[in-house]
Amino acid sequence: MTSYEPFGARLRHAMDERGPLCVGIDPHASLLGEWGLNDDVAGLERFSRTVVEALSDRVAVFKPQSAFFERFGSRGVAVLEKTVQAARAAGALVLMDAKRGDIGSTMAAYAEAFLHKDSPLFSDALTVSPYLGYGSLAPAVALARESGAGLFVLALTSNPEGGEVQHAVRADGRDVGATMLAHLAAENTGEQPLGSFGAVVGATLGDLSSYDLDINGPLLAPGVGAQGATPADLPRVFGKAIRNVVPNVSRGVLRHGPDAGALRASAERFADEVRAALPTG
């Protein structure tokens, strides 16, 4: 039984209060260099702390990209733990971008790592890959419900290679991406004000009107900024589902560091552009 407020409700509240922007914490080696930092654990720590301190009072969600921390082994993961805890303590939601996916019994251990309240890496939500079959995610769905956490399931990804898997057509005539969206809609049935099981749908994908994006859950939209999409593209891509879209920008904001004022100004510019793209009323 859930003893915590569900992620979907907490996210809706944060989006309404702060706007829906998600800022990615992606400490690329090239960004560390541009910031005048060494490509080492101290640089990683400084980079992540700067982003959190600059933005944690204004963005709804941070999305640390685990890969850039894992690159440094256990000391990098320790920085990731501190980053997650500092961001949450400062009032932002944390979506851990680790894109985990495995057979169910192993998935249960990934879920313990990121979605158990007592884990050092506990996050408000986790990105997961359903490409071992949606059902293999069941242990993560169950633990997320118990912890009041959420999942973001890769449905239609922003990268050009994603189509060979996600647009593959099944025997029932639906493609794989649409099938994932249907699973998520079922997961979120009846949840108010928003379900906790989101889809990842790239902002780069153009018109998606052939998909039913009405999953009663959040739609994480990466691809804004460095991958070429803009906030002005969002209405065309998401149509009526735009109210549930959480656009992610990583490099588009991060390249303005290390100055905290410049990071804030960039995040606010993206947030304003997103607000302008949302329907009024």
Ligand SMILES: O=C(O)c1cc(=O)[nH]c(=O)n1[C@@H]1O[C@H](COP(=O)(O)O)[C@@H](O)[C@H]1O
């Ligand atoms: O799950 C994701 O966040 C994700 C899914 C997807 O389809 N495309 C995608 O770019 N991402 C992630 O979103 C971030 C995009 O970073 P920028 O291109 O720098 O804004 C990276 O951390 C990617 O791993």
